[in-house]
Amino acid sequence: MRIVRTGRSFVSINGMDRRDFLIRGGSLVSAAFLAACNSRGPKAADKLLKYAERKNISVERKLFRHTAIDVVQSGAHDAGNKLPSYYISPTVPVWDESVRGKWALEVSGLVANPLRLTLDDLQKLPQVSNRVNHYCVEGWTAVETWTGVPFSELARVVRADPQALYVDFQSFDDDYHESWDIESAMHKQTVVAYGLDGKMLEPAHGAPARVYSPVKLGYKNTKYLTKIVFLPQANGGYWTDMGYEWYGGV
Amino acid sequence: MNKKRHHWIVRVTHWVNFVAIVIMVGSGLRIFNAYPAFARKGEIFCCYPFEHKPIPAWLTFGRWLGGARHWHFAMMWVLVVNGLVYLAFVYLHGEWRDLVPRKGDIRDSWQMVKFYAFRRKDHPHQGKHNALQKTAYFLLPIAGALAVLTGIAIWKPVQLSWLTAMFGGYVWARYWHFIAMLAIVILSVVHVFMVFAVDPYSITSMITGNYDPSLSPEARNARPFYHLFPRRATVAPTPPPPETT
Structure with a gap:
């Protein structure tokens, strides 16, 4: 680049004077902005974003503490019927006993004692009720009370293998599932819930049973459970495969 | 005569910051649009008049919620590391002296306001920056720190x-995160406006x-849009030629 100082203070860069430079530079920047508006960003950045996600997962797993628990702010109201309901099937998934037989939750994978637990079986296991926040990936929160079996209790009765570092929660809502890191699953506020606000869970919120934990974003908390599989490796998930973060921890 | 005005660290962090802020604000607004409100479900939020009105898509970046989140959570590290490098430099190199508020700043700011409002004829005497500028450059890192801290607070509300x-x-932290973003946007928009309207020559100095x-x-x-072009050298006591703006 040739910079020429002419006269007292005018600078010309490659034949452009300062005014040209400002006008051209300004239009270039504006054009870049208009192109960037509402865009997905350059394709070339995808690798960097993936790299950042992997690094973020390791930061988030290091940050994770079993002693960190979710506390509902004093004065916060329950969401009640304002709790949004969602599923990926075209209509509310309902377990039809006449077609599929009695519902049971299969707990399997890297476990010494695989089990099939009916709703009665689940209710006979130690029960907890947690009034906690629901953190949705969209940014809203909702306070609800979830009743069920602590996940750690289930892991104990099936005698989960220490090699099982991941858990996959699978459902009968199409092929919806989400896999978790074991430490989030073993958090004391993670429950396999069959009750909501003192009543049995309704189909709108994942009946007969769903996983519920305030340490994960809503989409990680699989509803309409059929299987809990202990795994040596992560197994993605419905929204994870769509491109949301696999970890989804709060 | 040219003088060195900005150290290369200041110049690099300035432009990195520019990219980081644009992407953080754009992707943040896209994330916000997934729930353009603050109220907890089943409650009403007191202090945001536009609940459930999304931000226009052209102001957002990332196209969809998941994409915007990936951008946001990647670029946040760039923003934080870049900000820390800048602050460390400004501290170690002594440039903070040009930026921290001093006793006379309120008086000087008022004089600048009067000058811009044509209530004062001559530009007030200044150091590296005028008093209003100084205030803006002092407030920006504070708004940035608030944005980062509230951001961490809503990223990890349980941990x-x-x-x-x-x-x-969570609800208020998310609100303060939004307010911090607004403060950064307002400071940045005014900054860019003033650069073009008052001191376009500073663009070269930042490069x-x-x-x-x-x-x-x-x-x-x-003043804004006044005397954008330099006065001719006045060797002899001849009146300056008419200005063309």
Whole structure:
């Protein structure tokens, strides 16, 4: 680049004077902005974003503490019927006993004692009720009370293998599932819930049973459970495969 | 005569910051649009008049919620590391002296306001920055720190619940995050406007580092869109030719 100082203070860069430079530079920047508006960003950045996600997962797993628990702010109201309901099937998934037989939750994978637990079986296991926040990936929160079996209790009765570092929660809502890191699953506020606000869970919120934990974003908390599989490796998930973060921890 | 005005660290962090802020604001607004409100479900939020009105898509970046989140959570590291490098440099290199508020700043700011409002004829005498500029450059890192801390608070409301609680809980932390973003946007928009309207020569100085003091707003007696171009050298006591703007 040739910079020429002419006269007292005018600078010309490659034949452009300062005014040209400002006008051209300004239009270039504006054009870049208009192109960037509402865009997905350059394709070339995808690798960097993936790299950042992997690094973020390791930061988030290091940050994770079993002693960190979710506390509902004093004065916060329950969401009640304002709790949004969602599923990926075209209509509310309902377990039809006449077609599929009695519902049971299969707990399997890297476990010494695989089990099939009916709703009665689940209710006979130690029960907890947690009034906690629901953190949705969209940014809203909702306070609800979830009743069920602590996940750690289930892991104990099936005698989960220490090699099982991941858990996959699978459902009968199409092929919806989400896999978790074991430490989030073993958090004391993670429950396999069959009750909501003192009543049995309704189909709108994942009946007969769903996983519920305030340490994960809503989409990680699989509803309409059929299987809990202990795994040596992560197994993605419905929204994870769509491109949301696999970890989804709060 | 050209003088060195900006150290290369300041210049690099400035432009990195520019990219980081644009992407953080754009992707943040896209994330916000997934729930353009603050109320907890089943409650009403007191202090945002536009609940459930999305931000226009052209102001957002990332196209969809998942994409915007990936951008946001990647670029946040760039923003934080870049900000820390800048602050460390400004501290170690002594440049903080040009930026921290001093006793006379309120008086000087008022004089600048009067000058811009044509209530004062001559540009007030200034150091590296005028008093209003100085205030803006001092406030920007504060707004940035608030944005980062409230951002962490809503990223990890359970694992770092003490931080979230410091901002009044998740709903309020998310609100303060939005307000911090607004403050950064307002400061940045005014900054860019003033650069083009008062001191376009500073753009070169933020690229090459060199600045010609005879082109400073004070030397040109420049208000927004007034005296944008330098006065001709006046060797003889002849009246200056008419200005073309």
